[in-house]
Amino acid sequence: MSPILSLNSITKSFASKKIIDHLSLDIQAGEFVSILGPSGSGKSTLFHLIGGIYNPDEGEILLDGSQINGQRGSISYMPQSPSLLPWRTVLQNVLLGQELQGKKDVETARKMIEKAGLAGYTNAYPSQLSGGMKQRVSFIRALLSPQPVICLDEPFSALDELTRLDMQKWLLSIWDEHKKTILFVTHNIDEALFMSDRIVIISANPASITEEFILPFSRPRHKELLLTDEFLAWKRKIFFALRK
Template sequence: MSEPLLKIQHLNKTFQSNKGSVQALHNIQLHVKEGEFITVIGPSGCGKSTLLKIIAGLDVQYSGDVHLGGQPIKGPGIDKGFIFQEPRLFPWLTVEKNIAADLSLRDPNVRKKVDELIELVRLEGFQKSFPRELSGGMAQRVAIARALLRNPKVLLLDEPFGALDAFTRTHMQEVLIDIWQKNKTTMIFVTHDIDEAIYLGNRVVILKPRPGAIRNIVSIDLPIPRKKTTTSFQELRLKVLSEFEKIEELELVDSSGI
Protein backbone atom coordinates (compact mmCIF):
# COMPACT_ATOMS: atom_id res chain seq x y z
CA MET A 1 0.00 0.00 0.00
CA SER A 2 1.42 3.39 -0.92
CA GLU A 3 1.97 6.09 1.70
CA PRO A 4 -0.67 8.81 1.81
CA LEU A 5 0.37 12.14 0.31
CA LEU A 6 -0.84 14.02 3.38
CA LYS A 7 -0.62 12.49 6.81
CA ILE A 8 -2.09 14.34 9.79
CA GLN A 9 -1.73 12.64 13.15
CA HIS A 10 -2.70 13.78 16.66
CA LEU A 11 -2.98 17.38 15.51
CA ASN A 12 -3.91 19.78 18.29
CA LYS A 13 -4.01 23.54 18.01
CA THR A 14 -4.68 26.03 20.79
CA PHE A 15 -4.81 29.81 20.35
CA GLN A 16 -3.62 31.89 23.29
CA SER A 17 -5.05 35.33 23.74
CA ASN A 18 -5.44 37.80 26.59
CA LYS A 19 -8.97 36.41 27.08
CA GLY A 20 -7.60 32.90 27.68
CA SER A 21 -6.97 29.94 25.43
CA VAL A 22 -9.18 28.47 22.68
CA GLN A 23 -8.65 24.92 21.52
CA ALA A 24 -9.28 25.26 17.79
CA LEU A 25 -8.39 21.69 16.78
CA HIS A 26 -8.49 18.52 18.85
CA ASN A 27 -6.74 15.29 17.89
CA ILE A 28 -7.25 15.53 14.13
CA GLN A 29 -6.28 12.36 12.24
CA LEU A 30 -6.53 12.43 8.47
CA HIS A 31 -4.73 10.64 5.66
CA VAL A 32 -5.20 11.92 2.13
CA LYS A 33 -4.15 9.92 -0.93
CA GLU A 34 -2.52 11.53 -3.92
CA GLY A 35 -5.19 12.69 -6.36
CA GLU A 36 -8.01 12.63 -3.80
CA PHE A 37 -10.61 15.38 -3.57
CA ILE A 38 -11.40 16.00 0.09
CA THR A 39 -14.13 18.40 1.16
CA VAL A 40 -14.22 19.72 4.73
CA ILE A 41 -17.49 20.95 6.15
CA GLY A 42 -18.60 22.26 9.52
CA PRO A 43 -20.20 25.20 11.29
CA SER A 44 -18.46 28.54 11.58
CA GLY A 45 -15.63 28.55 14.11
CA CYS A 46 -15.01 24.77 14.04
CA GLY A 47 -11.42 25.18 12.86
CA LYS A 48 -11.68 24.70 9.08
CA SER A 49 -9.45 27.66 8.19
CA THR A 50 -7.05 26.82 11.00
CA LEU A 51 -6.67 23.29 9.60
CA LEU A 52 -6.01 24.57 6.06
CA LYS A 53 -3.48 27.13 7.28
CA ILE A 54 -1.56 24.43 9.12
CA ILE A 55 -1.47 22.23 5.99
CA ALA A 56 -0.37 25.30 3.98
CA GLY A 57 2.52 25.88 6.39
CA LEU A 58 1.11 29.32 7.25
CA ASP A 59 0.78 28.31 10.90
CA VAL A 60 3.44 26.12 12.46
CA GLN A 61 2.43 26.59 16.11
CA TYR A 62 0.69 23.28 16.83
CA SER A 63 1.33 19.88 18.36
CA GLY A 64 1.17 16.62 16.41
CA ASP A 65 2.47 15.52 13.03
CA VAL A 66 1.63 16.97 9.62
CA HIS A 67 3.56 15.43 6.73
CA LEU A 68 3.25 16.18 3.01
CA GLY A 69 5.00 13.81 0.60
CA GLY A 70 6.77 12.18 3.55
CA GLN A 71 8.26 15.47 4.81
CA PRO A 72 7.14 17.53 7.80
CA ILE A 73 5.58 20.84 6.74
CA LYS A 74 7.96 23.57 7.88
CA GLY A 75 6.46 26.66 6.23
CA PRO A 76 4.61 27.96 3.18
CA GLY A 77 5.77 27.13 -0.34
CA ILE A 78 4.62 26.71 -3.93
CA ASP A 79 4.07 22.99 -3.33
CA LYS A 80 0.97 24.05 -1.36
CA GLY A 81 -1.39 26.20 -3.43
CA PHE A 82 -3.92 28.28 -1.48
CA ILE A 83 -7.15 29.76 -2.82
CA PHE A 84 -8.98 32.23 -0.58
CA GLN A 85 -12.61 33.38 -0.76
CA GLU A 86 -11.46 36.46 -2.69
CA PRO A 87 -9.11 35.95 -5.69
CA ARG A 88 -6.30 38.30 -4.54
CA LEU A 89 -5.14 39.21 -8.06
CA PHE A 90 -2.75 42.02 -8.98
CA PRO A 91 -5.14 44.71 -10.38
CA TRP A 92 -2.43 46.24 -12.59
CA LEU A 93 -1.56 42.95 -14.36
CA THR A 94 -3.42 41.22 -17.19
CA VAL A 95 -4.92 37.75 -16.72
CA GLU A 96 -1.93 35.98 -18.26
CA LYS A 97 0.56 38.06 -16.25
CA ASN A 98 -1.40 37.39 -13.06
CA ILE A 99 -1.14 33.66 -13.78
CA ALA A 100 2.59 33.86 -14.58
CA ALA A 101 3.22 36.24 -11.61
CA ASP A 102 6.97 36.10 -10.91
CA LEU A 103 7.66 33.80 -13.90
CA SER A 104 8.41 35.27 -17.32
CA LEU A 105 5.99 34.76 -20.20
CA ARG A 106 9.02 35.10 -22.50
CA ASP A 107 10.12 31.68 -21.26
CA PRO A 108 8.54 29.30 -23.84
CA ASN A 109 7.83 26.67 -21.18
CA VAL A 110 5.96 29.19 -19.02
CA ARG A 111 4.11 30.54 -22.08
CA LYS A 112 2.98 27.05 -23.07
CA LYS A 113 1.84 26.12 -19.56
CA VAL A 114 -0.01 29.45 -19.09
CA ASP A 115 -1.83 28.94 -22.41
CA GLU A 116 -2.79 25.40 -21.40
CA LEU A 117 -4.09 26.61 -18.04
CA ILE A 118 -6.08 29.43 -19.63
CA GLU A 119 -7.82 26.78 -21.72
CA LEU A 120 -8.27 24.50 -18.69
CA VAL A 121 -9.97 27.22 -16.60
CA ARG A 122 -11.97 28.34 -19.67
CA LEU A 123 -10.60 31.88 -20.00
CA GLU A 124 -9.68 31.83 -23.71
CA GLY A 125 -10.01 35.33 -25.14
CA PHE A 126 -9.40 37.01 -21.76
CA GLN A 127 -5.58 36.66 -21.66
CA LYS A 128 -5.08 40.42 -22.00
CA SER A 129 -8.02 41.47 -19.77
CA PHE A 130 -7.47 43.15 -16.42
CA PRO A 131 -9.06 41.86 -13.17
CA ARG A 132 -11.57 44.76 -13.12
CA GLU A 133 -12.98 43.48 -16.44
CA LEU A 134 -13.68 40.00 -15.05
CA SER A 135 -16.68 38.56 -13.20
CA GLY A 136 -16.09 37.10 -9.72
CA GLY A 137 -16.09 33.55 -11.07
CA MET A 138 -13.59 34.39 -13.82
CA ALA A 139 -11.28 36.11 -11.34
CA GLN A 140 -11.35 33.05 -9.10
CA ARG A 141 -10.45 30.89 -12.13
CA VAL A 142 -7.38 33.11 -12.68
CA ALA A 143 -6.37 32.49 -9.05
CA ILE A 144 -6.77 28.73 -9.55
CA ALA A 145 -4.67 28.80 -12.76
CA ARG A 146 -1.95 30.83 -10.98
CA ALA A 147 -1.77 28.22 -8.21
CA LEU A 148 -1.75 25.29 -10.68
CA LEU A 149 1.12 26.78 -12.72
CA ARG A 150 3.39 25.97 -9.76
CA ASN A 151 2.36 22.26 -9.91
CA PRO A 152 1.42 22.13 -6.23
CA LYS A 153 1.35 18.77 -4.46
CA VAL A 154 -1.94 19.90 -2.95
CA LEU A 155 -4.40 22.70 -3.66
CA LEU A 156 -6.07 24.12 -0.54
CA LEU A 157 -9.30 26.04 -1.09
CA ASP A 158 -10.94 28.00 1.76
CA GLU A 159 -14.59 28.63 0.84
CA PRO A 160 -13.46 29.75 -2.62
CA PHE A 161 -16.98 30.10 -4.03
CA GLY A 162 -18.52 31.61 -0.89
CA ALA A 163 -18.78 35.11 -2.36
CA LEU A 164 -20.34 34.02 -5.67
CA ASP A 165 -24.03 33.97 -6.60
CA ALA A 166 -25.75 30.57 -6.79
CA PHE A 167 -25.58 30.22 -10.60
CA THR A 168 -21.92 31.17 -10.83
CA ARG A 169 -21.19 28.88 -7.93
CA THR A 170 -22.78 25.88 -9.66
CA HIS A 171 -20.79 26.64 -12.80
CA MET A 172 -17.56 26.95 -10.81
CA GLN A 173 -18.20 23.57 -9.19
CA GLU A 174 -18.46 22.01 -12.67
CA VAL A 175 -15.28 23.78 -13.82
CA LEU A 176 -13.36 22.67 -10.73
CA ILE A 177 -14.37 19.01 -11.14
CA ASP A 178 -13.25 19.21 -14.78
CA ILE A 179 -9.88 20.73 -13.70
CA TRP A 180 -9.45 18.02 -11.08
CA GLN A 181 -10.22 15.21 -13.53
CA LYS A 182 -7.79 16.57 -16.13
CA ASN A 183 -5.00 17.74 -13.80
CA LYS A 184 -5.39 15.12 -11.03
CA THR A 185 -4.28 17.66 -8.41
CA THR A 186 -4.99 16.64 -4.81
CA MET A 187 -7.62 19.04 -3.45
CA ILE A 188 -8.70 19.97 0.05
CA PHE A 189 -11.77 22.17 -0.21
CA VAL A 190 -13.45 23.90 2.73
CA THR A 191 -17.12 24.84 2.49
CA HIS A 192 -20.18 25.16 4.67
CA ASP A 193 -22.47 24.15 1.81
CA ILE A 194 -23.50 20.48 2.14
CA ASP A 195 -24.45 20.09 -1.55
CA GLU A 196 -21.12 21.56 -2.65
CA ALA A 197 -19.23 19.18 -0.33
CA ILE A 198 -21.05 16.12 -1.73
CA TYR A 199 -20.92 17.31 -5.34
CA LEU A 200 -17.14 17.74 -5.26
CA GLY A 201 -15.63 15.35 -2.76
CA ASN A 202 -14.41 11.77 -2.82
CA ARG A 203 -14.78 12.05 0.96
CA VAL A 204 -16.55 14.65 3.09
CA VAL A 205 -14.81 15.38 6.40
CA ILE A 206 -17.40 16.67 8.89
CA LEU A 207 -16.01 18.83 11.68
CA LYS A 208 -17.73 19.74 14.93
CA PRO A 209 -16.92 22.85 16.99
CA ARG A 210 -15.57 23.57 20.49
CA PRO A 211 -13.08 22.07 20.17
CA GLY A 212 -12.79 21.53 16.42
CA ALA A 213 -12.67 17.78 15.87
CA ILE A 214 -13.60 15.28 13.17
CA ARG A 215 -17.19 14.15 13.73
CA ASN A 216 -17.27 11.70 10.83
CA ILE A 217 -15.93 11.10 7.33
CA VAL A 218 -18.47 10.20 4.65
CA SER A 219 -17.32 8.53 1.41
CA ILE A 220 -19.04 9.72 -1.74
CA ASP A 221 -19.11 6.85 -4.19
CA LEU A 222 -21.16 8.57 -6.87
CA PRO A 223 -20.04 8.62 -10.50
CA ILE A 224 -18.87 11.97 -11.93
CA PRO A 225 -20.49 14.15 -13.23
CA ARG A 226 -22.84 14.08 -10.26
CA LYS A 227 -26.42 15.25 -10.29
CA LYS A 228 -27.78 16.95 -7.20
CA THR A 229 -31.32 15.81 -8.02
CA THR A 230 -30.69 12.03 -7.94
CA THR A 231 -31.97 9.83 -5.12
CA SER A 232 -28.46 8.66 -4.24
CA PHE A 233 -27.33 12.29 -3.89
CA GLN A 234 -30.33 13.06 -1.66
CA GLU A 235 -29.53 10.03 0.52
CA LEU A 236 -25.99 11.28 1.06
CA ARG A 237 -27.31 14.75 1.88
CA LEU A 238 -29.53 13.22 4.60
CA LYS A 239 -26.57 11.25 5.93
CA VAL A 240 -24.41 14.39 6.22
CA LEU A 241 -27.32 16.40 7.66
CA SER A 242 -27.91 13.75 10.33
CA GLU A 243 -24.30 14.22 11.46
CA PHE A 244 -25.04 17.93 11.96
CA GLU A 245 -28.13 17.08 13.99
CA LYS A 246 -25.94 14.93 16.23
CA ILE A 247 -23.60 17.92 16.63
CA GLU A 248 -26.56 20.10 17.69
CA GLU A 249 -27.63 17.48 20.24
CA LEU A 250 -24.10 17.46 21.66
CA GLU A 251 -24.15 21.25 21.87
CA LEU A 252 -27.44 21.16 23.80
CA VAL A 253 -25.99 18.65 26.22
CA ASP A 254 -22.87 20.79 26.60
CA SER A 255 -24.77 23.99 27.23
CA SER A 256 -27.12 22.39 29.75
CA GLY A 257 -24.06 21.42 31.76
CA ILE A 258 -24.93 17.69 31.95
Protein backbone atom coordinates (compact mmCIF):
# COMPACT_ATOMS: atom_id res chain seq x y z
CA MET A 1 0.00 0.00 0.00
CA SER A 2 1.38 3.41 -0.96
CA PRO A 3 1.72 5.88 1.95
CA ILE A 4 -0.58 8.88 2.01
CA LEU A 5 2.28 11.15 3.18
CA SER A 6 5.98 10.69 2.39
CA LEU A 7 8.94 12.77 3.49
CA ASN A 8 11.88 11.82 1.30
CA SER A 9 15.32 12.86 2.57
CA ILE A 10 14.15 16.27 3.83
CA THR A 11 16.87 18.76 4.80
CA LYS A 12 16.32 22.28 6.16
CA SER A 13 18.74 24.94 7.47
CA PHE A 14 18.31 28.44 8.86
CA ALA A 15 21.21 30.92 8.88
CA SER A 16 23.65 28.14 8.01
CA LYS A 17 22.43 26.03 10.95
CA LYS A 18 21.07 22.66 9.84
CA ILE A 19 17.76 21.94 11.62
CA ILE A 20 16.64 18.79 9.77
CA ASP A 21 19.07 16.42 8.10
CA HIS A 22 17.91 14.00 5.38
CA LEU A 23 14.82 12.91 7.29
CA SER A 24 12.58 10.30 5.63
CA LEU A 25 9.21 9.13 6.91
CA ASP A 26 6.16 7.38 5.43
CA ILE A 27 2.67 7.69 6.94
CA GLN A 28 -0.12 5.31 5.94
CA ALA A 29 -3.76 6.42 5.49
CA GLY A 30 -5.66 6.28 8.77
CA GLU A 31 -2.51 5.92 10.85
CA PHE A 32 -1.92 7.83 14.11
CA VAL A 33 1.81 8.58 14.35
CA SER A 34 3.48 10.52 17.17
CA ILE A 35 6.84 12.28 16.92
CA LEU A 36 8.92 12.51 20.09
CA GLY A 37 12.18 14.39 20.47
CA PRO A 38 14.05 16.95 22.59
CA SER A 39 12.90 20.56 22.79
CA GLY A 40 14.16 22.53 19.81
CA SER A 41 14.80 19.40 17.76
CA GLY A 42 12.89 20.63 14.72
CA LYS A 43 9.49 19.01 15.27
CA SER A 44 7.54 22.22 14.61
CA THR A 45 9.82 23.05 11.66
CA LEU A 46 8.89 19.68 10.21
CA PHE A 47 5.20 20.60 10.42
CA HIS A 48 5.89 23.95 8.77
CA LEU A 49 7.58 22.11 5.92
CA ILE A 50 4.66 19.71 5.51
CA GLY A 51 2.24 22.65 5.64
CA GLY A 52 4.12 24.54 2.93
CA ILE A 53 5.16 27.47 5.14
CA TYR A 54 8.81 26.56 4.49
CA ASN A 55 10.42 24.93 1.49
CA PRO A 56 12.90 22.13 2.15
CA ASP A 57 16.48 22.81 1.03
CA GLU A 58 16.67 19.23 -0.20
CA GLY A 59 14.21 16.37 -0.61
CA GLU A 60 10.52 16.20 -1.41
CA ILE A 61 7.21 15.94 0.40
CA LEU A 62 4.55 13.80 -1.28
CA LEU A 63 0.83 13.73 -0.49
CA ASP A 64 -1.03 10.95 -2.27
CA GLY A 65 1.96 10.68 -4.61
CA SER A 66 1.99 14.37 -5.61
CA GLN A 67 4.76 16.73 -4.52
CA ILE A 68 3.58 19.50 -2.17
CA ASN A 69 6.89 21.29 -1.45
CA GLY A 70 5.99 24.87 -0.49
CA GLN A 71 2.30 24.25 -1.18
CA ARG A 72 -0.03 25.61 1.47
CA GLY A 73 -3.51 24.26 2.23
CA SER A 74 -2.64 20.61 1.56
CA ILE A 75 -2.92 19.49 5.18
CA SER A 76 -5.02 20.45 8.20
CA TYR A 77 -3.09 21.90 11.16
CA MET A 78 -3.93 22.25 14.85
CA PRO A 79 -1.37 24.32 16.80
CA GLN A 80 -0.55 24.37 20.52
CA SER A 81 -3.01 27.20 21.14
CA PRO A 82 -6.59 26.81 19.83
CA SER A 83 -6.19 29.85 17.52
CA LEU A 84 -9.93 30.49 17.34
CA LEU A 85 -11.10 33.74 15.77
CA PRO A 86 -12.63 35.75 18.65
CA TRP A 87 -15.27 37.43 16.46
CA ARG A 88 -16.62 34.11 15.17
CA THR A 89 -18.96 31.79 17.05
CA VAL A 90 -18.13 28.15 17.80
CA LEU A 91 -20.05 27.04 14.71
CA GLN A 92 -18.39 29.67 12.52
CA ASN A 93 -14.92 28.72 13.79
CA VAL A 94 -15.58 25.03 13.17
CA LEU A 95 -16.62 25.76 9.58
CA LEU A 96 -13.61 27.96 8.80
CA GLY A 97 -11.44 25.22 7.28
CA GLN A 98 -14.26 24.16 4.98
CA GLU A 99 -15.03 27.74 3.97
CA LEU A 100 -11.42 28.30 2.92
CA GLN A 101 -11.84 25.34 0.54
CA GLY A 102 -15.18 26.60 -0.79
CA LYS A 103 -17.28 24.10 1.18
CA LYS A 104 -19.72 24.32 4.08
CA ASP A 105 -21.41 21.36 5.81
CA VAL A 106 -23.36 23.00 8.63
CA GLU A 107 -25.34 19.87 9.55
CA THR A 108 -22.23 17.73 10.11
CA ALA A 109 -20.58 20.57 12.01
CA ARG A 110 -23.55 20.85 14.38
CA LYS A 111 -23.54 17.08 14.98
CA MET A 112 -19.83 17.09 15.82
CA ILE A 113 -20.22 20.08 18.15
CA GLU A 114 -23.01 18.21 19.93
CA LYS A 115 -20.90 15.03 20.17
CA ALA A 116 -18.11 17.12 21.70
CA GLY A 117 -20.46 18.10 24.52
CA LEU A 118 -20.77 21.66 23.24
CA ALA A 119 -24.39 21.62 22.03
CA GLY A 120 -25.28 24.60 24.20
CA TYR A 121 -22.33 26.62 22.91
CA THR A 122 -22.92 26.56 19.14
CA ASN A 123 -23.45 30.32 19.04
CA ALA A 124 -21.02 31.15 21.86
CA TYR A 125 -17.76 33.04 21.29
CA PRO A 126 -14.27 31.80 22.29
CA SER A 127 -14.14 34.17 25.27
CA GLN A 128 -17.05 32.22 26.78
CA LEU A 129 -15.24 28.85 26.61
CA SER A 130 -12.80 27.05 28.91
CA GLY A 131 -9.38 25.93 27.65
CA GLY A 132 -10.54 22.36 27.10
CA MET A 133 -13.64 23.51 25.24
CA LYS A 134 -11.55 25.70 22.94
CA GLN A 135 -9.31 22.72 22.16
CA ARG A 136 -12.36 20.64 21.23
CA VAL A 137 -13.55 23.35 18.86
CA SER A 138 -10.08 23.59 17.32
CA PHE A 139 -9.91 19.82 16.76
CA ILE A 140 -13.40 19.67 15.24
CA ARG A 141 -12.33 22.42 12.83
CA ALA A 142 -9.25 20.40 11.86
CA LEU A 143 -11.26 17.19 11.50
CA LEU A 144 -13.93 18.82 9.33
CA SER A 145 -11.40 20.40 7.00
CA PRO A 146 -11.30 18.45 3.72
CA GLN A 147 -7.55 17.72 3.77
CA PRO A 148 -6.68 14.03 4.32
CA VAL A 149 -3.89 14.58 6.89
CA ILE A 150 -4.09 16.41 10.24
CA CYS A 151 -0.93 17.68 11.95
CA LEU A 152 -1.36 18.22 15.71
CA ASP A 153 1.40 20.28 17.34
CA GLU A 154 1.30 19.62 21.11
CA PRO A 155 -2.39 20.56 21.28
CA PHE A 156 -2.85 19.60 24.96
CA SER A 157 0.38 20.97 26.43
CA ALA A 158 -1.33 23.92 28.17
CA LEU A 159 -4.00 21.79 29.87
CA ASP A 160 -3.89 20.36 33.39
CA GLU A 161 -3.31 16.61 33.76
CA LEU A 162 -6.95 15.55 34.25
CA THR A 163 -8.29 17.78 31.48
CA ARG A 164 -5.48 16.55 29.24
CA LEU A 165 -6.44 12.90 29.77
CA ASP A 166 -10.11 13.71 29.13
CA MET A 167 -9.12 15.46 25.89
CA GLN A 168 -6.95 12.53 24.81
CA LYS A 169 -9.82 10.09 25.33
CA TRP A 170 -12.26 12.40 23.55
CA LEU A 171 -9.93 12.92 20.59
CA LEU A 172 -9.39 9.17 20.23
CA SER A 173 -13.14 8.51 20.33
CA ILE A 174 -13.67 10.97 17.48
CA TRP A 175 -10.63 9.69 15.57
CA ASP A 176 -11.79 6.05 15.93
CA GLU A 177 -14.98 7.05 14.14
CA HIS A 178 -13.47 9.09 11.30
CA LYS A 179 -9.97 7.51 11.01
CA LYS A 180 -8.26 10.51 9.46
CA THR A 181 -4.48 10.34 9.19
CA ILE A 182 -2.85 12.10 12.16
CA LEU A 183 0.74 13.20 12.67
CA PHE A 184 1.09 14.24 16.32
CA VAL A 185 3.93 16.11 18.05
CA THR A 186 4.26 15.81 21.83
CA HIS A 187 6.91 15.88 24.57
CA ASN A 188 4.81 13.57 26.74
CA ILE A 189 5.72 9.86 26.57
CA ASP A 190 2.47 8.72 28.21
CA GLU A 191 0.46 10.74 25.71
CA ALA A 192 2.33 9.30 22.73
CA LEU A 193 1.94 5.74 24.01
CA PHE A 194 -1.74 6.15 24.87
CA MET A 195 -2.77 7.63 21.53
CA SER A 196 -0.49 6.30 18.80
CA ASP A 197 -0.17 3.37 16.43
CA ARG A 198 3.50 4.23 15.97
CA ILE A 199 6.07 6.44 17.71
CA VAL A 200 8.93 8.06 15.81
CA ILE A 201 11.95 9.25 17.82
CA ILE A 202 13.97 12.11 16.37
CA SER A 203 17.36 13.39 17.49
CA ALA A 204 18.38 16.88 18.55
CA ASN A 205 19.56 19.32 15.90
CA PRO A 206 19.98 18.43 13.22
CA ALA A 207 16.87 16.27 13.44
CA SER A 208 16.92 12.80 11.98
CA ILE A 209 14.96 9.68 12.87
CA THR A 210 16.79 7.47 15.35
CA GLU A 211 14.14 4.83 16.13
CA GLU A 212 10.55 3.84 15.35
CA PHE A 213 8.22 1.75 17.51
CA ILE A 214 4.97 0.04 16.46
CA LEU A 215 2.76 -0.19 19.53
CA PRO A 216 0.88 -3.39 20.45
CA PHE A 217 -2.03 -1.83 22.34
CA SER A 218 -5.49 -2.65 20.98
CA ARG A 219 -8.17 -0.06 20.33
CA PRO A 220 -10.28 1.48 21.72
CA ARG A 221 -7.86 2.68 24.40
CA HIS A 222 -8.98 3.08 28.01
CA LYS A 223 -7.35 5.06 30.81
CA GLU A 224 -6.65 1.85 32.76
CA LEU A 225 -4.02 1.07 30.10
CA LEU A 226 -1.74 3.70 31.64
CA LEU A 227 -1.31 1.60 34.81
CA THR A 228 -0.59 -1.79 33.20
CA ASP A 229 2.82 -3.46 33.39
CA GLU A 230 3.00 -3.58 29.58
CA PHE A 231 2.41 0.17 29.30
CA LEU A 232 5.06 0.94 31.94
CA ALA A 233 7.54 -1.37 30.19
CA TRP A 234 6.98 0.52 26.94
CA LYS A 235 7.36 3.82 28.79
CA ARG A 236 10.81 2.73 29.99
CA LYS A 237 11.73 1.63 26.46
CA ILE A 238 10.75 5.01 24.95
CA PHE A 239 12.42 6.93 27.79
CA PHE A 240 15.77 5.25 27.20
CA ALA A 241 15.41 5.64 23.41
CA LEU A 242 15.04 9.40 23.93
CA ARG A 243 18.19 9.53 26.09
CA LYS A 244 20.48 7.92 23.52
